[in-house]
Amino acid sequence: MRKEEAILLAEKIASGTATDAEMMQYNQLFNAFQEQGDWDELVLGNRQQLEELIRQRLQPVLDRRRPAKKVYWYKWAAAAVVALLMGSGYYFLQHRQAGPLQPQALRFRNDIPAPAGNHAVLTLGNGRQIQLDSAGNGMLAVQGQVQVSKNASGQIVYAGTDNAGSFNTLQLPPGSRPLTVILADGTKVWLDAGAVLTYPTAFYGGKREVFVSGQAYFEVARNSNQPFSVTSTTNNTTIDVLGTTFNVRAFRDSSDMQVALLSGAVKVNTGKASQLLHPGEQAAVNTKGAVQLSPADLQQATAWKDGMFYFNGADITAIMSELQRYYDIDVVYQTDVKDAFVAKIPRDVPVSRLLNLLEMTNLVHFKIEGRKVTVIK
Secondary structure (H helix, E strand, O other), X not given: OOHHHHHHHHHHHHHOOOOHHHHHHHHHHHHHHHOHHHOOHHHHOOHHHHHXXXXXXXXXXXXXXXXXXXXXXXXXXOOOOOOOOHHHHHHHHHHHHOOOOOOHHHHOOOOOOOOOOOOOEEEOOOOOEEEOOOOOOEEEEEEOOEEEEEOOOOOEEEEOOOOOOOEEEEEOOOOOOOEEEEXXXXXXXXXXXXXXXXXXXXXOOOOEEEEXXXXXXXXXXXXXXXXXXXXXXXXXXXXXXXXXXXXXXXXXXXXOEEEEEXXXXXXXXOOOOXXXXXXXXXXXXXXXXXXXXXXXXXXXXXXHHHOEXXXXXXXXXXXXXXXXXXXXXXXXXXXXXXXXXXXXXXXXXXXXXXXXXXXXXXXXXXXXXXXXXXXXX
């Protein structure tokens, strides 16, 4: 990329017309500003002069957005780490004023890869446990008239009917990739790292009931003669459905439980309040059992199921809690970061890729030591 192309790219970034390919180019340029050895003066010209030209292109946008607390990055390439506008602008404007900081290559030298498997444990009705990572495809168990198998896609599948089914529990510890289970009635459930799902091997009687903690995405098979319900074991909130698609987020370390509805209809019951949700709505349940409805950010709610991290106005504590579960890391805070961040990045990358994305704002930095990540200023 030549100097003239870099300036034109900054103009496209500022106007919001940059393509995904151009965003990846911008990311490479940004990294070149950070790494002293990567700068090609013959092609790009003087570093300080180009930096000033880019700053001039971005300054009007920064001036319009400066009062906001949230740190926005305008657009993301789906498979690349890209920083933009406020993040890059603050870097160009402020990086010389930052205090002494150990080079990122040293702070990130002990990188942590994305989970290689789901590490899930299936506990059968008789107490027998199956480590699903090491289990081969095919039949896993037979419980009564119900067969449990693992298909070629790694999904756990229940097939059969039984009038005296037992309960199974599927647990994904921290540091796990998501796992899908297909229940005996055809209901499909995606489980995220840190989630636990308890369910009967087969549904019988007048209702279908399962229990969950953590994050799960449900595609419920319709059966008006046998209503389906999901009970959160974190706060005993119940979600009543017929046939619908929704996401549940109910971690024990979170103050609120969230239910985001994509299709159909659900009713959220806490014992103290009850709310009917329509598609595109989200219910937040607090520790006192109150239910608050709001428009749902469905892309953010379901990004994990599609293999993405998506933070839309999240604070650093919420972001690090997500990384803590997914990468199975410990997090230590040496600074209090007040800003909110917007970021999107695939989940199949080492933790350093997302931390680098956040560092591009110049508002927060990190250090990786073993499986500990320290948040520093």
